[in-house]
Amino acid sequence: MSEIHYFPRYSQKENMVTNNTLLLFSRLYQNNPKKFTLFINSVLDDDKKQLNTTVKFSQQEKSRSGRVADGMISQDSFKVVIETKLYGQEHIDQVIGHWNSFENEDNQVFLWINKEPITNDYYNQIINELNDYNNKNGTNIKFASTTFKEICYAFKDVLQEYDLEMTTLIEDYENFCNETGLIDNNENRVRVVLTGKTFAENMKYKLYFHPKNRGYQNAKYIGLYQDKAIRAIGEVSGIVDLQYDESNDDFIYYKDVKGKSTQEIKNQIKDITKESKTKHGYPAEEDRRFFIVEEYHQTEYKKTSHGGLPGVRYIDLLEVNGYEEDMRAMEIADLLKGKEWDVL
Structure with a gap:
C-alpha cells in the first residue's frame, strides 16, 4: 500500500x-x-x-x-x-x-x-x-x-x-x-581540500584559499588533507573573493561573499599571501577565493584507498557512525579521529 x-x-x-x-x-x-x-x-x-x-x-x-x-x-x-x-x-x-x-x-x-x-x-x-x-x-x-x-x-x-x-x-x-531537492545537505558536509605544502600556514592563519575560478560547492566545514588523512576540521565562517597588489601591499578588489571581514582577517590574508609566495612560490597577485574559519581542530581521519587524494572531495557526515547534527567542529574532529574513509 x-x-x-x-x-x-x-x-x-x-x-x-x-x-x-x-x-x-x-x-x-x-x-x-x-x-x-x-x-x-x-x-x-x-x-x-x-x-x-x-x-x-x-x-x-x-x-x-x-x-x-x-x-x-x-x-x-x-x-x-x-x-x-x-x-x-x-x-x-x-x-x-x-x-x-x-x-x-x-x-x-x-x-x-x-x-x-x-x-x-x-x-x-x-x-x-x-x-x-x-x-x-x-x-x-x-x-x-x-x-x-x-x-x-x-x-x-x-x-x-x-x-x-x-x-x-x-x-x-x-x-x-x-x-524535490529543496533542502541540501550543506550543513552536514565537509569539503576535503589538498594542503600538502600550505598545511602549516592554513592552520596558523585559520584560512584556506584557491584560485577564484575553481569550482566550489557549499559545505559547512573544510577538512585539510595531508599525507593520506584529513588532519584538521574547521567551520567556514566567511568567504572572500579578492586580488592582492604586492607592490602596494593592498587589495585591487576585496569582496565579502559570506560574512563580513574584520581588519584582522584582512591582515591575515595579506600575511598568508606573502608567506605562501616566499615559502612555496605561489603567485601573490592571482584572483583568489579565501575561506575563513574560526578555528581549525586537529584530527586524523585516514584514507584507506591507494594513492593520494585526486582533487577535492566531499564527505557526508550523516554517513559517519556517531555523528549528530548539533555537533560543533571540535566534536566532529574528535569523532573522526582514528576512523577511516575511502574514496570511491
Whole structure:
C-alpha cells in the first residue's frame, strides 16, 4: 500500500512548491493561530516589529468618536508576499514587480524563499531597490529571506510533543523538500581540500584559499588533507573573493561573499599571501577565493584507498557512525579521529 502524502509530488515547478508551502502555513494557522504567529515571526526574523496574526476579542473599547462599544473583534492588517525560487535565480526586476501587490496594509513584508541563504550582494541589491521604492511610493515594505530548511526548523520549534498531527504534517513537508531537492545537505558536509605544502600556514592563519575560478560547492566545514588523512576540521565562517597588489601591499578588489571581514582577517590574508609566495612560490597577485574559519581542530581521519587524494572531495557526515547534527567542529574532529574513509 502506498504512503499517503499531505503534499503533492507530481512536479518540481515553482507554483507547486509555493502551493505546498502555503498549505503548510495555512494548516498551522487553522490548528493554532498563536503558534502560527510564533512561527511566522521566526521565519520573518524581524525583531523590530512582530506581526500579530491572531484575532483579538475585547470589550468596552472607545472608538475615535468617543463612543464605547460593548465588544469588539479585530485583527491587525498585514500582508506577506512570498517569492519562492528553486534554482537560486536572482532577477531583481521580477522582485520589484511583486511589490505592487501591496495595498494599504499596516504591516507589509516581502518574503524570499530559496534553497540556499541569500548572498550578501543580492540582499544589498534588494534592500537598495526597496528603500528607493518605499521612498517613491510612501510605503514601508520590509524584506525577509529564508530557506526551505529554515522553514522546517522554525515550524518544529513551535510544536509540542502532543502536536501529533502537525508533527506528521511537517515531516511530510520536509520529506517533500528533500525529495524535490529543496533542502541540501550543506550543513552536514565537509569539503576535503589538498594542503600538502600550505598545511602549516592554513592552520596558523585559520584560512584556506584557491584560485577564484575553481569550482566550489557549499559545505559547512573544510577538512585539510595531508599525507593520506584529513588532519584538521574547521567551520567556514566567511568567504572572500579578492586580488592582492604586492607592490602596494593592498587589495585591487576585496569582496565579502559570506560574512563580513574584520581588519584582522584582512591582515591575515595579506600575511598568508606573502608567506605562501616566499615559502612555496605561489603567485601573490592571482584572483583568489579565501575561506575563513574560526578555528581549525586537529584530527586524523585516514584514507584507506591507494594513492593520494585526486582533487577535492566531499564527505557526508550523516554517513559517519556517531555523528549528530548539533555537533560543533571540535566534536566532529574528535569523532573522526582514528576512523577511516575511502574514496570511491
